[in-house]
Amino acid sequence: MDVKDGRTVKGVNFVNLRDAGDPVELAAAYALNGADELVFLDISASEEKRKTLADMVYRVAEQINIPFTVGGGIASVEDVDILLKNGADKVSINSSAVKNPGLINELAAKFGSQCIVVAIDAKQIDGQWKVHLVGGKVPTDIDLFDWAKEVAQRGAGEILFTSMDHDGTKNGFANNALATISTSVNIPVIASGGAGKIPHFVDTFVSGKADAALAASIFHFKEIEINALKKALHSQQIPIRL
Amino acid sequence: MKTVIIDYGAGNIxxxxFAFARLGIDAVLSSDSNEIVAADRVIFPGVGEASSAMSKLKDSGLDALIPTLKQPVLGICLGMQLMCNYSEEGDTQGLGIFDVDVKRFTSAVKxxxxxxxxxTQLKSSFFSHTTDNAYVYLVHSYYAPLCDQTVAQTTYEVAYSAALQKDNFTGVQFHPEKSGEVGAQLLTNFLNQS
Structure with a gap:
């Protein structure tokens, strides 16, 4: 879920909600529908950002009985501390880790690897997977696979990999790149970007060797029901909570 | 019912x-021996590294108190591990309530x-209204192997203890507070223990 100033921003097509812009109510609906974990990405840039986000985290933790991760603009030990104290289970860092890789070590040492997710956005340039910053807008010369190994060595507990080439296409996840990452690190890898239909999820667990899969708009717009998706995965012998 | 969460500075409680609040129970944080002894239910939480959590416990004298408690006590995650004899993590002597040594998963798994x-193999009234193959949420690098006090198993690399029980002490490796409806049921069962 993308949130801005404490409100969800992407159009969400849920019928039975009083207020689809309320992240707490939306989170509750997803928890009820069988989501195993939620990710909130804060895209606000206002001065009040920290406090608003911390308040939202507190309200979500109060009402939701499944784990959730919070990301977006987190750049310091203090940022992480306030979110965890308000009830976030994990935080995700992205650009700030690329700019200051030592932050991963620092956060893992202080809070434990289990709550530090490193999000990596990447796309292919001339056939080479390169890490991108600022939601995929700013290219770097950093190789995706080198960076994935480095963040794992530095103490990340999980990698959230989004292929910018696949995001929004609804043609399936970047399974070749995912499998390369997943087999080269000893931490869980979450697949993101490209989900369009149920077989895409099967593929990403089988050929992409993903440990978890993330999607947003297909759930927001009810193109896929989470319960139906999980039943389909279960019928394909993929271990999943029903 | 007075429910106390032991507050010894180890992790996010x-x-x-919040999970107890959703069940209508106002669980209070305390590091005060008298308040802990007087409680109807005691929660022993823990997130982080075993040896530093154990030294925090010792600093407050709670290491001696916990094994003497008579009311139902629930250890969660690292709390459960510290209730065991020993943990490989930081070469840590535990409270010795559960007769088992905590080990690390090998690099054969993530x-x-x-x-x-x-x-699976649910063996206690703690798991009332819960069936085999119920899913729970886990985050851990170390585990308690199967032993005589195992009352639930799960499998990751090997079959190991998802829950341990001895007398009034229950320990769970998973996080009931984050395990959806299953977790809420287990916390209810804990509150209902006699």
Missing amino acids: QSIQ VPQMGWNAL
Whole structure:
């Protein structure tokens, strides 16, 4: 879920909600529908950002009985501390880790690897997977696979990999790149970007060797029901909570 | 019913407090021996590294108190591990309530185990209204092997103890406060223990 100033921003097509812009109510609906974990990405840039986000985290933790991760603009030990104290289970860092890789070590040492997710956005340039910053807008010369190994060595507990080439296409996840990452690190890898239909999820667990899969708009717009998706995965012998 | 969460500075307890609040129970944080002894239910939480958590416990004298408690006590995650004899993590002597030594997963699997896994071989009224293959949420790098006090198993690399029980002490490796409806049921069962 993308949130801005404490409100969800992407159009969400849920019928039975009083207020689809309320992240707490939306989170509750997803928890009820069988989501195993939620990710909130804060895209606000206002001065009040920290406090608003911390308040939202507190309200979500109060009402939701499944784990959730919070990301977006987190750049310091203090940022992480306030979110965890308000009830976030994990935080995700992205650009700030690329700019200051030592932050991963620092956060893992202080809070434990289990709550530090490193999000990596990447796309292919001339056939080479390169890490991108600022939601995929700013290219770097950093190789995706080198960076994935480095963040794992530095103490990340999980990698959230989004292929910018696949995001929004609804043609399936970047399974070749995912499998390369997943087999080269000893931490869980979450697949993101490209989900369009149920077989895409099967593929990403089988050929992409993903440990978890993330999607947003297909759930927001009810193109896929989470319960139906999980039943389909279960019928394909993929271990999943029903 | 007075429910106390032992506060010894090890980890995030906000989520546990919220989980009890959703059940209508105002669980209070305390590091005060008298308040802990007087409680009807005691929660022993823990997130982080074993040896530093154990030294915090010793600093407050709670290491001697916990094994003497008579009311139902629930250890969660690292709390459960510290209730065992020993942990490989930081070469830590535990409270010795559960007669088992905590070990680390090998590099044959991804560590930490992070996510949902199924419970099997449920053996206690703590698991009332819960069936085999119920899923719970786990985040951990160390585990308690199967032993005489195992009352639920799960499998990651090996079959190990998802829950341990001895007399009034229950320990769970998973996070009931984050395990959806299953977790809420287990916390209810804990509150209903006689």
